[in-house]
Amino acid sequence: MASVVEWTGVEARALRVASRRSVRVFAAELGVAVRTVTNWERLGAGTRPRPDTQAILDTALSRLDLAGVLRFEAALAQRGRALAAPASGGPRLWEYETWSDDIERAVAAASQQDFMAASNLLERWRTRWPVKELDDRGLYLFARTTALAGDLQxxxxxxxxxWSASRSYADARSVFGQLGIPRRIAQLDLSLAVVAEMxxxxHCAASRYEKLSCDGRLSGxxxxxxxxxxxxALDKQGLHSAAMPLMASAIRGFEAADEQEDWATAHQKLALAHRGAGELGEATRLISVAQSAGGGTSPLHQVRLATAHGHVLLSDRATVDEGLAVLDRAAATAATYGMSHQLRSIESIRKGVELGGGAVKFR
Structure with a gap:
């Protein structure tokens, strides 16, 4: 957010203009007399509000949205008191803070699959300055923004x-490499391995995952x-017996680390491995464990779990109708949130079963 070292009448007037308030309304919101605001604007740089009022003005400024901050900066510029911009023409100090805030807001929106809101927050910054005009702080925020854009894609x-996840991840990785931040580089290597799997x-994904599973640059x-x-990755290649011990080991690790959502997701993946091996009773039990964990409530988590559940149900002739109904609900949620990859996965599972003439044929 924008910040003011010391308020004078000039900055106070700029704040009122940026807030689109009349003198009377502005005074009421600050809790000061109308005449006080009038004197600020009349005396300009020749008056300084009291320390307690300075703090009130700080709070009022912090509540402005991005458009309001831009109006505040423009109003100061018209009076020749704009906050100094870097010589390179890159972001001002207050823009760094607003950019950081928008990244966190984008993370929150993305966690609920509000892709449009998250994308709007990120794109307003990703294309704002040429990369060559950014200092190290700007490059770091640019790389984080680009990596998050990759997550959305x-x-x-x-x-x-x-214009894809793989390109965004590669671009972000390049910038983090320039900055020399190994943890972020490794995280993007992991994201690129996920894209390879998807x-x-x-085979490539499994090889990358194996190397990263013992990479000290990553968190536990x-x-x-x-x-x-x-x-x-092994399970998707049909190597179910090889996949199961690795998944079980990950479950124990997540339990020890108290990572409930990851623990539930690991049960879901282990269930699919048992389904692939034809062990439907164990697959059903593991899906029930994942469902009861309740670790993740995001639409994406719900769709993934429902898709796995539907897949297990479709593997038993007695529960095909129930499985199709579960997949229909998962597909509806995926369509609502624009999860095209999940929709393709659901359609692929559906194609594994042909319905015709009242009979069920498993491919």
Whole structure:
């Protein structure tokens, strides 16, 4: 957010203009007399509000949205008192703070699959300055913004190509490499391995996951995720027996680390491995464990769990109708939130079963 070292009548008037308030309304909101605001604006730089009022003005400024902050800056610029911009033409100090705030807001929106809101928050910054005009702080925020844009593209199923998750992750990785931040580089290596898996390059994904599962640049949680995802990639290749011990080991690790959502997700993946091996009783039990954990409430988590449940149900002739109903509900949620990758997965599962003439044929 914008900040003012010391308020004078000039900054106070700029704040009122940026807030789009009349003198009377502005005074009432600050809790001061109308005449006080009038004197500020009449005396300009020749008057300074009392210390307690300075704090009130700080609070009022912090409540402005991005458009209001821009109006505040413009009003100061008209009076020749604009906050100094870097010589490079890059972000001002207050813009760094607003950018950081918007990244956190985008993370919150993305966690609920509000892709449009998250994308709008990120794109207003990602294209605002040429990368060459950014200092190290700006480059760091740019790389974080670009990596988060990759997450949005991945969750929407836009995996490959010039405007895709793989391109965003690669761009962010390059900047973090320039800044020399190994943890962020490793996290993006993990994200790129996920894209490889989602794109069907399972052998490559398994190899990358295996290396990252013992990579000291990653947190313990991310190493456990990589360990689990080795199993996922193997399971998708039909190597169910090889996948199961890895998934079980990850479950124990997540339990020890008290990572409930990851623990539930690992049970879901282990259930699918048992389904692939034809062990439907154990697969059903593990899905029930994942459902009862209640660790994740995001739409994406719900769709993934429902898809796995539907897949298990479709593997038993006695529960095919129930499985199709579960997949229909998962598909409806995925369509609502624009999860195209999940929709493709659901359609692929459906194609594993042909319904015709009242008979069920399993491919």
């Amino acid at each position: 991945r969750d929407r199923g836009v995996l490959l190509g010039p 794109s069907g390059d399972l 949680r991310d190493q456990l995720r990589a360990h689990l995802w080795v199993g996922t």
